[in-house]
Amino acid sequence: MLVIKDLKVSIEGGEILKGVSLEVNAGEVHAIMGPNGSGKSTLAAVLAGRDLYEVDSGTISYMGEDLLEKSPEERAKEGLFLGFQYPIEIPGVSMVNFMKTAINEMRKHRGEEPLSASEFLKKMRQKKELVEIDSSLTNRSVNEGFSGGEKKKNEIFQMAMLEPKLAVLDETDSGLDIDALKVVARGVNNLRSSENAIIVITHYQRLLDYIVPDYVHVLYKGRIVRSGGKELALLLEEKGYEWIRQEELNL
Amino acid sequence: MSTITKNMSLRDQFLNLYRDRAGDISANSAPLLNNYRDGALARLEDLGFPVKGSEEYRYADIESVFKNDLQKDFGDIRVTFNIREIFHCDVPDLDTNLLLLVNGRYYNGSELIRKLPGGIIAGSLAQAAKDYPEIVEKHYGRYAGASDDGLVALNTAFAQDGIFIYVPERVKSEKPIQVVNIMISDNDLMAQHRNLFIAEDGAEAKIVVCDHSLSAHRFLTNSVNEVFTGKGAQINLTRIQNEHNGSSQITHSYSHQEAGSNLTASIISLHGGFIRNNIFVTLNGEHAENHSMGLYLSDKGQYIDNFVHIDHASPNCFSNQLFKGVLDDYASGSFNGRILVRRDAQKTNAYQSNNNILLTDDAKMYSRPQLEIYADDVKCSHGSTMGRLDDNALFYLRSRGIDKREARLMLMFAFAHEVIQNIKVKALQERIDDLVNKRLRGELSRCNNCAMKCG
Ligand SMILES: Nc1ncnc2c1ncn2[C@@H]1O[C@H](COP(=O)(O)OP(=O)(O)O)[C@@H](O)[C@H]1O
Numbered sequence: 001m002l003v004i005k006d007l008k009v010s011i012e013g014g015e016i017l018k019g020v021s022l023e024v025n026a027g028e029v030h031a032i033m034g035p036n037g038s039g040k041s042t043l044a045a046v047l048a049g050r051d052l053y054e055v056d057s058g059t060i061s062y063m064g065e066d067l068l069e070k071s072p073e074e075r076a077k078e079g080l081f082l083g084f085q086y087p088i089e090i091p092g093v094s095m096v097n098f099m100k101t102a103i104n105e106m107r108k109h110r111g112e113e114p115l116s117a118s119e120f121l122k123k124m125r126q127k128k129e130l131v132e133i134d135s136s137l138t139n140r141s142v143n144e145g146f147s148g149g150e151k152k153k154n155e156i157f158q159m160a161m162l163e164p165k166l167a168v169l170d171e172t173d174s175g176l177d178i179d180a181l182k183v184v185a186r187g188v189n190n191l192r193s194s195e196n197a198i199i200v201i202t203h204y205q206r207l208l209d210y211i212v213p214d215y216v217h218v219l220y221k222g223r224i225v226r227s228g229g230k231e232l233a234l235l236l237e238e239k240g241y242e243w244i245r246q247e248e249l250n251l
Numbered sequence: 252m253s254t255i256t257k258n259m260s261l262r263d264q265f266l267n268l269y270r271d272r273a274g275d276i277s278a279n280s281a282p283l284l285n286n287y288r289d290g291a292l293a294r295l296e297d298l299g300f301p302v303k304g305s306e307e308y309r310y311a312d313i314e315s316v317f318k319n320d321l322q323k324d325f326g327d328i329r330v331t332f333n334i335r336e337i338f339h340c341d342v343p344d345l346d347t348n349l350l351l352l353v354n355g356r357y358y359n360g361s362e363l364i365r366k367l368p369g370g371i372i373a374g375s376l377a378q379a380a381k382d383y384p385e386i387v388e389k390h391y392g393r394y395a396g397a398s399d400d401g402l403v404a405l406n407t408a409f410a411q412d413g414i415f416i417y418v419p420e421r422v423k424s425e426k427p428i429q430v431v432n433i434m435i436s437d438n439d440l441m442a443q444h445r446n447l448f449i450a451e452d453g454a455e456a457k458i459v460v461c462d463h464s465l466s467a468h469r470f471l472t473n474s475v476n477e478v479f480t481g482k483g484a485q486i487n488l489t490r491i492q493n494e495h496n497g498s499s500q501i502t503h504s505y506s507h508q509e510a511g512s513n514l515t516a517s518i519i520s521l522h523g524g525f526i527r528n529n530i531f532v533t534l535n536g537e538h539a540e541n542h543s544m545g546l547y548l549s550d551k552g553q554y555i556d557n558f559v560h561i562d563h564a565s566p567n568c569f570s571n572q573l574f575k576g577v578l579d580d581y582a583s584g585s586f587n588g589r590i591l592v593r594r595d596a597q598k599t600n601a602y603q604s605n606n607n608i609l610l611t612d613d614a615k616m617y618s619r620p621q622l623e624i625y626a627d628d629v630k631c632s633h634g635s636t637m638g639r640l641d642d643n644a645l646f647y648l649r650s651r652g653i654d655k656r657e658a659r660l661m662l663m664f665a666f667a668h669e670v671i672q673n674i675k676v677k678a679l680q681e682r683i684d685d686l687v688n689k690r691l692r693g694e695l696s697r698c699n700n701c702a703m704k705c706g
């Protein structure tokens with residue numbers, strides 16, 4: 001589904017990703033872990049098409065096509081979803097209008113009719129229940145005045161509404177209490193199927209108790225320095241990122 | 252028809268024009284209005300025309316607006332048009348009392364004054380000056396008269412008619428009163444109308460003014476609006492400017508507010524080649540509240556200029572200015588917001604903000620707050636921003652599959668809506684939302700219907 005080959009990315013001349021390769025197939029859940037500043041968000045943003053970053057070399061293919069050629073909206077319409085580490089507040093744009101526009105643009109892309117008002121509202125209701133998001137939040141402007149936890153839940157809500165093929169969740173777990181964490185996990189597990197894939201970027205192993213990954217990768221200073229099964233996350237938890245640092249020094 | 256001799260200053264041209272046409276001007280107006288002409292001419296002679304670069308007209312080039320040889324209609328020109336064809340207002344959700352102004356003159360076959368429920372009087376100002384001289388006399392020229400702007404004197408000297416609205420004490424006008432101001436002609440034309448809106452103590456009025464141009468000629472309007480808001484009265488006044496880009500419009504609004512009154516006035520500038528709005532408000536009694544708002548959407552070579560002056564002449568008053576605009580292409584504009592707090596206007600609350608989105612490098616906007624505060628117990632703030640659309644917000648929307656164009660429109664609309672949501676007449680708010688949406692999408696150009704059902 002997603003094949004990243006030797007991806008090098010820089011911003012304002014500073015190299016952030018220094019040759020990242022990763023393959024994600026349908027049905028798989030991958031976790032990307034790593035200390036702050038290692039380039040996790042950069043990778044996520046490049047996947048979603050943020051033009052702030054310069055792709056210096058390497059390729060990304062998504063569903064057999066060159067992802068880097070596509071605009072952010074094309075990527076989204078083809079089923080890519082980014083859960084933002086820091087969701088943006090957009091005063092004046094209502095959640096309802098936002099979601100309705102997004103869903104109908106995607107339906108249009110697939111050659112489907114727009115959802116009727118009642119179909120849309122029904123869908124909203126179902127997904128709101130799934131992520132236990134307060135009804136009043138969806139009556140407000142996008143993320144405006146939402147608490148940190150509410151913003152994260154709102155990302156999962158949007159993911160549930162848009163039903164992506166490949167979801168990239170950038171630290172959706174950070175700053176959440178255990179109940180909110182479970183909600184996020186429920187949203188993700190609900191999406192999980194043999195046709196979808198999920199990349200969970202996280203700082204902590206905690207989330208992985210609820211979303212059990214098939215693969216775990218450690219991103220360190222712009223490189224994937226280690227890949228393994230879910231036990232790698234436990235090892236990291238036990239030994240800390242300092243351990244990676246030492247290992248790297250020994251090499 | 253006027254003949255312009257070169258090398259003559261604008262002021263002298265108009266003084267001569269008046270001399271030539273004094274007879275027609277007076278004959279097609281009312282004695283009460285005529286009484287003010289000589290004084291105004293003397294004032295015009297004194298003040299001259301505003302000069303670009305002066306304190307009040309820093310960026311607005313008034314001279315260039317007047318440079319074209321425009322026909323003036325003093326009541327002797329017949330324009331042929333079919334009012335039914337160009338104008339059919341069947342607004343389903345905005346039920347209004349409609350008044351029509353064509354080239355500065357009240358348009359109606361038979362009745363020049365309409366009597367609405369509750370004793371509300373609406374119609375031709377010239378006729379009102381004949382039928383109700385005591386009311387008109389009490390207010391005409393009282394608020395604009397002291398102006399040191401030569402253009403106000405020019406208007407007073409030449410204006411023959413306009414709209415008169417009178418809401419008696421404690422009467423609430425149920426329906427909004429809608430004034431549709433149309434420019435239509437077989438030639439390039441200049442018009443100068445004069446409006447007088449009066450809400451007596453405790454009265455409530457909702458007034459909508461829509462400016463349109465309906466033929467492809469150069470138009471110039473220099474209009475003066477005087478608004479009186481009596482004790483505890485409430486006026487909600489919205490002006491929608493939607494003339495074509497060959498039009499120039501200069502509006503002067505002088506509002507006088509008594510104690511406990513509330514005036515909420517919004518100017519929505521959708522189209523127009525050159526627009527200058529002078530907005531003067533005097534808060535003359537305690538606990539008066541003023542909201543002055545503006546929204547401008549400019550592109551191509553449009554020029555938009557809002558000049559606001561709020562005079563806190565009494566203690567315990569509140570004023571808020573909110574002006575927002577989006578400028579595209581090589582459009583330019585200016586916002587000047589002055590707050591004057593007089594020495595005994597203690598416990599004043601006065602706020603001002605001007606936010607602009609410049610979509611291109613060539614679009615230009617000048618923003619200037621001017622605070623003159625002579626009282627010591629005052630809460631004042633002002634803020635001005637110039638920016639692009641928020642890239643982060645744009646990316647967020649696009650990352651959910653919303654096309655760039657649509658995402659930009661959503662952000663611009665959200666930006667504009669902050670002004671619109673303050674227009675408290677619900678049905679009107681929805682109509683303006685719709686108009687602004689169409690304007691941003693480029694679906695609203697010249698409009699052959701009244702603004703309330705554009706597009
Ligand atoms: N917009 C930016 N401008 C400059 N440097 C940036 C920007 N975004 C990220 N960086 C730098 O890139 C590195 C990786 O950041 P990021 O991808 O956010 O890491 P992570 O998500 O793993 O914490 C950091 O050193 C950070 O300072």
Ligand SMILES: [Mg+2]
Nearest residue numbers: 040041085171
């Ligand atoms: Mg990050």
